[in-house]
Structures are given as C-alpha cells and as structure tokens.
Amino acid sequence: MNAAPDGPPRPQRGDELELSIDSLAFGGEGIARLGDGGYVVFVAGAIPGDRVRAVVHKRKRSYAHARTLEVLEPSPERIAPTADHPGVAWQVMPYERQLEVKAAQVEEALRRIGKLDGFVMEPIVPALEEWRYRNKLEYSFGGGENGEELVCGFHAPAGGNRVTAMEDCLLASERGNLARRVALEWARGEGLVAWERGGRGERGRRERDERTGPAADGRARLRNLVVREGRSAGKLQVRIVTTDGELEAGALAQALSKALGDELSGVLWTRSRSLAETTQGGQTELVWGDGELPERLGELDLRISAEAFFQTNTEMAELLYGIVVEYAALEGWERVYDLYSGIGTIALTLAPRAGELWGIELIEPAVADAIAAAQRNEITNVHFFAGDTRLALPELLERAGRPDLLVVDPPRAGLSKKVVRRIIEASPKRIVYVSCNPTTLAPNAAELVEGGWVLRKVRPVDMFPQTHHIECVALFERV
Ligand SMILES: C[S@@+](CC[C@H](N)C(=O)[O-])C[C@H]1O[C@@H](n2cnc3c(N)ncnc32)[C@H](O)[C@@H]1O
Numbered sequence: 001m002n003a004a005p006d007g008p009p010r011p012q013r014g015d016e017l018e019l020s021i022d023s024l025a026f027g028g029e030g031i032a033r034l035g036d037g038g039y040v041v042f043v044a045g046a047i048p049g050d051r052v053r054a055v056v057h058k059r060k061r062s063y064a065h066a067r068t069l070e071v072l073e074p075s076p077e078r079i080a081p082t083a084d085h086p087g088v089a090w091q092v093m094p095y096e097r098q099l100e101v102k103a104a105q106v107e108e109a110l111r112r113i114g115k116l117d118g119f120v121m122e123p124i125v126p127a128l129e130e131w132r133y134r135n136k137l138e139y140s141f142g143g144g145e146n147g148e149e150l151v152c153g154f155h156a157p158a159g160g161n162r163v164t165a166m167e168d169c170l171l172a173s174e175r176g177n178l179a180r181r182v183a184l185e186w187a188r189g190e191g192l193v194a195w196e197r198g199g200r201g202e203r204g205r206r207e208r209d210e211r212t213g214p215a216a217d218g219r220a221r222l223r224n225l226v227v228r229e230g231r232s233a234g235k236l237q238v239r240i241v242t243t244d245g246e247l248e249a250g251a252l253a254q255a256l257s258k259a260l261g262d263e264l265s266g267v268l269w270t271r272s273r274s275l276a277e278t279t280q281g282g283q284t285e286l287v288w289g290d291g292e293l294p295e296r297l298g299e300l301d302l303r304i305s306a307e308a309f310f311q312t313n314t315e316m317a318e319l320l321y322g323i324v325v326e327y328a329a330l331e332g333w334e335r336v337y338d339l340y341s342g343i344g345t346i347a348l349t350l351a352p353r354a355g356e357l358w359g360i361e362l363i364e365p366a367v368a369d370a371i372a373a374a375q376r377n378e379i380t381n382v383h384f385f386a387g388d389t390r391l392a393l394p395e396l397l398e399r400a401g402r403p404d405l406l407v408v409d410p411p412r413a414g415l416s417k418k419v420v421r422r423i424i425e426a427s428p429k430r431i432v433y434v435s436c437n438p439t440t441l442a443p444n445a446a447e448l449v450e451g452g453w454v455l456r457k458v459r460p461v462d463m464f465p466q467t468h469h470i471e472c473v474a475l476f477e478r479v
Pocket residue numbers: 308309310311339340341342343344345346360361362363366387388389390409410411436
C-alpha cells in the first residue's frame with residue numbers, strides 16, 4: 001500500500017487488505033473506506049457489518065475493487081448460503097433485507113444522482129419465488145479448476161475468466177438444470193474443448209481468427225449454453241454457442257430429446273466470432289424442433305425467437321406490467337408509444353385499454369414476434385416497427401402523431417440525451433419509465449423533470465432475488 005502525499009492510502013493491485021464493510025454499492029459490492037474515509041474499496045462477496053480479508057484486483061485514483069478471500073468477522077445479518085454457485089451474491093442476506101436495500105437504492109439514486117424530490121416512493125413488490133425463478137440462463141463453458149475437465153457454469157466472481165463447475169443452478173428450474181447436465185455430458189463424451197477467453201485482446205485479423213477459430217482438429221470450441229424456458233408450458237429451448245468449426249449438433253439435439261422428451265421445444269446452434277463474452281450476434285441455425293419458444297404472459301399467447309429479449313422472470317413480469325397498466329391509467333381512446341418494445345408485450349398488454357399503440361424495437365426477429373403475437377391474440381390496434389429509437393421516434397411522430405402516453409423500457413444504459421430530447425419533443429402527457437437500472441433512470445428522470453415533467457411516483461419490483469439487480473417503474477406527468 002502506498003499513500004499519495006496529500007491523500008489517503010492507496011492499495012496496489014494484488015494487495016491483501018482487512019476491511020470493514022459499511023454499506024452496499026449500486027452494483028452489489030460492499031463498500032469499505034480506507035484512512036480518513038476518502039478512498040473507497042468496493043468489495044465483492046461482502047455485506048455491511050462484515051470484516052473481511054480481500055485482495056485488490058483493480059485500482060483507480062480514488063477507488064479500488066477487491067474480492068473477499070475470507071470473512072474474518074461475519075455481519076450479524078449474514079445467513080448461510082443456499083446455493084453453492086456464483087451469480088447469487090446477496091443470498092447471504094435475509095430476503096427481507098435484500099428488499100429493503102433495493103428500495104433504498106432506488107430512492108437514493110433518484111434523490112442523490114437525480115436530485116429529485118416530491119415523488120411518492122411506493123413499497124417494493126417482493127418476488128413470488130425466491131429461487132428457480134429465471135426463464136433464461138446463460139452458462140459458460142470453461143476448462144474448470146485444473147484447466148483439463150470441461151465445465152459448464154458461471155464465471156467465478158470478481159475478475160478472471162475462470163468458469164466454476166455447477167451441479168444444481170438454483171436460479172433455474174430442475175428441467176433447465178437437466179438440459180445443462182445433458183449438454184455437458186454429451187460435450188465431454190465428444191471430447192470437445194472450451195473457448196479460451198481473455199488474452200491480450202484483438203491485435204489483428206490473424207490473432208482474432210486464431211482466437212475465435214476452431215480447435216486444431218477442426219471442431220468448434222464451446223463458448224456458452226443458453227437454456228430458455230417457457231414457464232407456462234414447461235418447454236425448453238437450448239442454444240449452444242461455439243466458435244467456428246464443426247459440431248455434431250444433431251447428436252446434441254438427440255441426447256437432449258432423449259432426456260427431456262416433450263419438454264424440449266427446440267435446439268439451436270450459434271457460431272460467434274466475437275472476442276467479447278456475449279451470446280448475442282453470430283450466426284444461428286435451427287438444429288432441431290421449433291425455433292420459437294412458446295410462453296404465456298397473462299392473457300397473451302407468445303412465441304419467442306432466440307434473438308429476442310423477453311423478461312427473464314415470467315411470473316414477476318406479469319406483476320411488473322400490472323404496475324405499468326396502473327400508472328398508464330388509460331381510458332380507452334389514447335395513442336400510446338411503446339419504445340424498446342421487445343416482442344411487444346407491454347403494448348399488447350395495454351392494447352385493450354387504449355385507442356392505438358405503436359412499438360419501436362431494434363431487433364428485427366423481436367419485431368416479427370410482436371407482429372405475430374398481435375395476430376395470434378387477435379389484437380388489431382397495435383403497430384410494431386424495427387428501428388433505433390433515436391432515429392425512428394421522429395419518423396413515428398410524423399406518421400402517427402403525438403402520443404398521449406409514452407412507455408420506455410430501455411436496456412441498462414438508459415436513454416441517451418438525444419433520445420430524451422426526442423421524447424420531450426414528442427410531448428406525451430404521461431411517461432411510464434420501466435427501468436432495470438436506477439443509476440441510469442435517475443439522470444434520465446432529472447432531464448425529463450428539467451424538460452417539464454413531474455416525477456409522481458416510483459415502484460420497485462423484485463424480479464431478481466439473491467442478486468443486486470433492481471427493476472422499477474416510474475410515472476412522469478407533464479405539468
Ligand atoms: C429491457 S428490454 C425491454 C423489452 C420489452 N419492453 C419487454 O418488456 O420485454 C430492452 C429492449 O430494447 C431493445 N433495444 C436496445 N437498443 C435499442 C434501440 N437503440 N432502439 C430500439 N430498441 C432497442 C432491445 O433489443 C430490447 O428488446
């Protein structure tokens with residue numbers, strides 16, 4: 001550890017520190033302060049009240065990130081973990097406490113980052129299921145502890161590309177776990193190897209080709225396994241993501257079909273040349289069965305394409321949309337815009353209560369799913385378009401006219417300043433903002449308030465128990 005001449009002590013990468021955790025940061029890490037409190041260390045695997053030994057893995061001028069090696073004195077709140085795998089860092093806090101922290105973080109983001117006041121903070125909606133609630137799991141293939149045996153699980157927390165083996169993923173259903181185990185056994189039996197992540201990054205085309213290309217024997221190297229579940233019918237869609245190369249994907253489908261029977265809906269294979277750890281993009285082909293996963297959401301009969309976004313907690317999505325319906329307070333004649341509409345579920349849910357609805361979504365297969373869902377469910381007052389909201393919104397305004405209600409449900413990065421400006425130009429009476437990240441909702445909320453809207457109320461919804469992820473719905477009205 002060294003100290004800046006006029007500042008607090010600053011740890012080095014690799015330093016081991018003993019730290020007392022005083023609160024939780026947005027993003028879920030514990031917060032510890034060094035010296036007189038100026039230098040902050042974000043500590044993965046620690047909760048308020050813990051005293052831990054942690055190793056620094058990233059260091060910046062005014063803060064560092066560390067990973068817990070040992071809990072020296074546990075917080076009085078700490079409870080025994082239920083799951084033995086990563087991805088559920090908050091499982092050591094009682095569920096009631098998780099809810100309190102999430103609600104407080106939404107309020108804090110709006111007050112402190114957004115500098116907003118005067119809104120009603122409605123109570124957080126707890127999850128219906130605290131475990132096995134996810135309808136989509138993205139697992140990674142890796143070389144395991146010793147780099148020899150193929151594993152399929154989650155990345156080890158805080159740094160490194162190591163993938164840890166898992167037997168029972170407690171975020172997934174039992175049938176989802178079975179699909180993962182069958183795929184892994186099949187891959188081990190075939191002698192397939194995992195893609196090597198990390199390295200020095202892209203230096204040139206040759207290095208990229210080597211890193212994303214097949215193994216020496218010409219066979220594809222395994223990157224990810226995406227297991228998606230239509231919860232209403234209990235159907236599974238399994239997608240294997242690999243590098244370029246050969247793969248007996250039909251044999252994988254046979255092994256899955258034998259184990260899962262009618263519960264298997266489809267098997268897909270994506271070849272990706274991305275250096276990033278992503279399951280999006282690449283070239284996807286249908287190997288077996290149906291390319292679209294059947295699901296029900298409330299009254300809606302849906303079919304979801306592999307590339308399309310769908311809320312990852314189906315049961316809680318129904319409650320989330322219930323709040324959207326309530327905040328929308330539609331009378332039946334209104335023109336509604338649904339921006340970032342995915343497979344159209346918000347517009348389709350609001351459709352019986354509105355005059356006309358217009359959705360914009362970037363991913364074309366999702367738009368096709370939305371249009372098909374409107375037809376299947378005999379909903380005739382909705383229109384969906386593929387496009388980037390920033391460019392498509394002004395076009396929509398010209399074509400459809402000003403919206404009475406505008407619903408936005410952007411990705412974690414929130415709305416760019418340009419999109420906020422376009423929304424302000426569209427001048428809807430009400431805006432319902434569905435957010436999966438209060439730290440980007442807050443600046444957007446401040447911009448909308450500056451633009452002439454009032455933040456009336458906010459309601460967090462816990463879609464992701466045992467994790468730090470927070471969803472919430474906010475209502476803005478034009479003054
Ligand atoms: C959080 S999801 C919400 C989807 C949908 N509202 C729902 O509840 O299922 C965000 C969606 O925004 C889409 N998206 C991302 N960037 C976009 C952009 N620039 N313009 C339009 N849609 C975009 C994503 O493909 C994704 O479907």
